[in-house]
Amino acid sequence: MSATPAPYVRTRLSIMMFLQYAIWGAWLPILYPFLMGHRGFSLDQTGMCLMAGAVGALAGPFIAGQLADRSFATEKLLAVSHFVGAILVYFLAGADKFEVFLALSFIYGLVYAPTLALTNSISFANLPDRDRDFGPVRLWGTIGWIAAGIGVGQILLHYHNGSDAELNAGRAVAFQLSAAMGVVMALYCLTLPHTPPTKSASEKTAWLEGVKEIMKQPLVTLFLIAIPISMVHQFYFVYTSGFVTDIQKAANSEGADKFANAVNQVLGVGGGGLMTIGQMTELLVLFMIPFFAKSFSRKTLLLTGIAAYALRMALFAYMPTLPFVILGVALHGFCFGCFIFVAFMVVDENTSPDIRATAQNLFNLVIIGIGIIVGSLFATSVVGKYASEGMAAGKMDYVKLFSVPMYIAIGCFVLMLLLYPNKKKSAALPSAGA
Numbered sequence: 001m002s003a004t005p006a007p008y009v010r011t012r013l014s015i016m017m018f019l020q021y022a023i024w025g026a027w028l029p030i031l032y033p034f035l036m037g038h039r040g041f042s043l044d045q046t047g048m049c050l051m052a053g054a055v056g057a058l059a060g061p062f063i064a065g066q067l068a069d070r071s072f073a074t075e076k077l078l079a080v081s082h083f084v085g086a087i088l089v090y091f092l093a094g095a096d097k098f099e100v101f102l103a104l105s106f107i108y109g110l111v112y113a114p115t116l117a118l119t120n121s122i123s124f125a126n127l128p129d130r131d132r133d134f135g136p137v138r139l140w141g142t143i144g145w146i147a148a149g150i151g152v153g154q155i156l157l158h159y160h161n162g163s164d165a166e167l168n169a170g171r172a173v174a175f176q177l178s179a180a181m182g183v184v185m186a187l188y189c190l191t192l193p194h195t196p197p198t199k200s201a202s203e204k205t206a207w208l209e210g211v212k213e214i215m216k217q218p219l220v221t222l223f224l225i226a227i228p229i230s231m232v233h234q235f236y237f238v239y240t241s242g243f244v245t246d247i248q249k250a251a252n253s254e255g256a257d258k259f260a261n262a263v264n265q266v267l268g269v270g271g272g273g274l275m276t277i278g279q280m281t282e283l284l285v286l287f288m289i290p291f292f293a294k295s296f297s298r299k300t301l302l303l304t305g306i307a308a309y310a311l312r313m314a315l316f317a318y319m320p321t322l323p324f325v326i327l328g329v330a331l332h333g334f335c336f337g338c339f340i341f342v343a344f345m346v347v348d349e350n351t352s353p354d355i356r357a358t359a360q361n362l363f364n365l366v367i368i369g370i371g372i373i374v375g376s377l378f379a380t381s382v383v384g385k386y387a388s389e390g391m392a393a394g395k396m397d398y399v400k401l402f403s404v405p406m407y408i409a410i411g412c413f414v415l416m417l418l419l420y421p422n423k424k425k426s427a428a429l430p431s432a433g434a
Contacts, residue, residue, distance in 0.1 A: 009126050009127065009128075009193060010127070010133060010136070010137055012191070012192060012193065013122070013123050013126065013127070013137045013192070013193075014136075014137050014139075014140040015140070015188065016119055016122075016123075016185075016188065016189070016192060017119060017123075017137055017138055017139075017140040017141035017144065018140045018141060018143055018144035018147075019144060019181055019184060019185040019188060020115065020116070020119050020141055020144065020185065021141035021142065021144040021145040021148075022144030022145060022147055022148040022178075022181050023082070023085075023089075023112075023144075023148075023178050023181045023182050023185060024112070024116075024145070024178075025144065025145030025146070025148040025149050025276075025279070026148040026149070026151070026152055026174045026175075026177045026178040026181070027089070027092075027152075027174040027175050027177075027178050028237060029149060029237065029240070029241045029275045030152065030171045030174050030241055031049075031050065031237075032046060032050070032237075032238045032239065032241060032242060033168060033171065033241050033242045033245065034168060034171040034172070034174075035049055035101075036242070037164065037165075037167075037168035037242075038165075038168035038169050038171065038172070039096060039098075039101070041098055041101075043380045043381060043384045043385060043388075044380065044381050045098050045102075046380055047376045047377045047379070047380030047381050047384075048102055048376075048377075049098075049101055049102055049105050050234070050238060050372070050376035050380070051372065051373045051376040051377055052102050052103075052105040052106040052109060053105045053106070053108060053109035053112075053113070053372075054109060054113070054368055054369055054371075054372035054373045054376065055106055055109050055110070055369070055373065058365055058369045058370070058373075072197065073194055073195055073196050073197070074118055074121060074122045074125070074192075074195040075122065075189050075190065075192040075193070075194065075195055076189075076190070077118060078115055078118055078119065078122070078185075078189040078192070079186050079187070079189035079190050080186070081111050081112065081114065081115050081118075082112075082115065082182050082183075082185040082186040082189060083182070083183065083186035084111050085108060085111045085112045085115075085182050086178075086179045086180075086181075086182025086183045086185075086186065087179070088104055088107055088108040088111065089108055089112075089175050089178045089179045089182060090175065090176060090179035091104055092104050092105065092108065092175045093172040093173075093174075093175035093176050093179075094172070113364065113368055113369070114361055114364065116364055116368065117360035117361040117363070117364040118360075118361075119141075120138075120344055120348075120360045121195075121356055121360050122192065122193070122195050123137055123138070124348050124356060125195050125356075126193045126195065130345070130348065130349070132290055134345070135286045135287065135289040135290050135341075136286075136287065136290075138286060138341065139283055139286040139287060142279045142282045142283050142286060143279075143283065145276065145279045146276040146279045146280060146283075148177065148178075148181070149275060149276040149279070150276055151177065152171075152173065152174045152177065153274070153276075155170070155173050156170050156171065156173075160173075211362070213350070213351050213352065213355070213359065214347075214351075214359065214362060216350075217420075217421050218298070218299075218346060218350065218420055218421050219346070219347065219350055219351075221415075221416070221419045221420045221421075222302070222343055222346055222347075222420070223362075223363065223366050225306075225412050225415055225416055225419075225420075226343060226363070226366045226367055226371065227366055227370055227371045227374070228371070228408050228409075228411070228412050229306065229309065229339060229371070229409070229412055230366065230367050230368070230370070230371020230372055230375055231371050231372075231374055231375030231378060231379070231405070231408065232309050232313065232375075232405040232408050232409050232412075233309070233335070233340075233367075233371070233372075233375070234371065234372050234375030234376055234379055235313070235375065235379050235383075235401075235402070235404075235405040236312070236332070236335075236405075238376065238379045238380065239379070239396070239401065239402075240275055240316075240329070241275060243316065243320075243325075243396075243398065244274045244275065244325055244329070247320060247321070247322050247325050248274065248322065274326070274329065275329055275332075277326055277329045277330050277332075278329045278330060278331070278332025278333060278335075278336075279332070279333070280330075280333070281330045281331070281332065281333025281334070282332060282333035282336050282337055283333070284333060285333040285334055285336075285337030285338065285341075286333075286337050286341060289337060289341065289342070292338075293342075293345070297422070297423065298342060298345075298346050298423075299416070299420045299421070299422060299423075301338045301339075301342045302338065302339055302342055302343065302346075302416060302420065303413060303416055303417060304334060304338040304339075305334060305335055305336075305337070305338030305339025305340070305342065306339060306409055306412050306413045306416060307409075307413055308331045308332075308334035308335045308338065308339075309331075309335050309339070309405075309409040309412075310406050310409035310410050310413065311328075311331060312328040312329075312331040312332070312335065313328075313402045313403070313405045313406035313409060314402075314406050315327060315328035315331075316328050316398060316402040317398060317399045317401070317402035317403045317406060318399065320398055340367060343363065343367075344360065344363060347359050347360060347362075347363045348360070379405075383400075383401060383404045384396070384401070386400060387400040387401035
């Protein structure tokens with residue numbers, strides 16, 4: 001905890017979170033149909049593009065975490081990263097060659113991925129009470145994601161809602177919107193509370209110290225299980241936009257489904273808007289986390305998140321009608337809030353104050369690095385091909401497709417139940433140092 005909290009710190013950090021996740025939420029949900037439907041990339045090429053952006057998370061602990069923990073103020077590092085990222089994501093909108101899109105995605109990942117953990121660490125460093133304050137602050141990141149997703153969906157509904165080709169081409173606007181918000185975020189970061197590095201006498205290299213600490217329980221189990229859970233998470237973001245678009249079209253094909261029409265009018269088309277329902281439930285879960293954290297063990301919350309992952313995939317596979325698909329999308333709040341969000345809290349409270357930015361980036365390495373790299377290739381080049389065998393071009397057997405991540409999540413649930421330590425709550429450490 002900071003000795004003297006910065007003025008209006010919760011408000012300032014909330015605006016930061018809004019912009020941070022709006023930048024990402026504008027384009028991530030529509031990336032797969034944009035690449036497959038508009039650019040005409042193959043499943044293998046699409047998987048490689050999805051994977052390339054995640055490579056940036058691998059560099060996070062060794063570059064961004066090291067700089068923030070040892071060399072530069074976190075807010076300045078965030079400003080530079082977002083300005084460069086805005087330029088790169090703008091050019092992604094017009095990159096029509098696979099090699100160009102792949103290279104830009106790789107560089108963008110190097111720049112953007114570490115900022116996810118850095119916004120966590122700057123929050124933990126400046127908030128008066130981590131358990132009480134971080135949930136409501138991070139909640140604004142979810143609101144930003146919702147606003148961006150619905151905004152893109154409405155633009156597509158009103159300006160690109162003709163043929164499939166027109167809809168797919170119109171998704172380029174998501175990258176342009178993201179770039180504009182990236183410039184705003186870069187300027188805004190310069191106004192954030194000054195968060196200088198905390199130098200350690202024990203280890204000059206922050207990531208080495210971080211690796212030592214995550215080799216202990218409960219972090220070692222958490223990190224290992226986070227890899228397959230991240231793969232399951234990637235199935236959701238790779239396929240759900242196209243999947244729900246097909247469901248919306250089928251429900252509204254005869255123009256008689258008033259429910260489907262109402263959903264389209266409110267959330268837009270193209271998949272990304274409907275997917276914001278998951279972020280809406282995420283708002284509720286994040287709001288409740290401070291209360292859940294006092295009543296339930298970290299293990300119980302993590303298990304709840306994993307169970308939600310399994311149930312969501314089951315609904316997609318075996319009950320593919322609009323109401324049940326919406327229910328499956330809504331479970332995203334529990335998936336993210338009870339597993340990924342709580343996991344970041346566990347990482348923060350089980351690591352030393354002087355390496356927390358690096359520890360957050362090490363967990364990012366797992367969640368949006370290793371897990372997404374492996375998950376992207378597995379979801380497209382392996383399971384995607386398996387689920388499309390014998391189907392018409394561009395079509396999937398969704399029972400086959402979503403059953404695979406469902407069983408992976410069930411296996412993770414069993415491992416977490418058996419391996420994660422049973423204790424009420426991890427010992428809280430001061431929320432200091434970025």
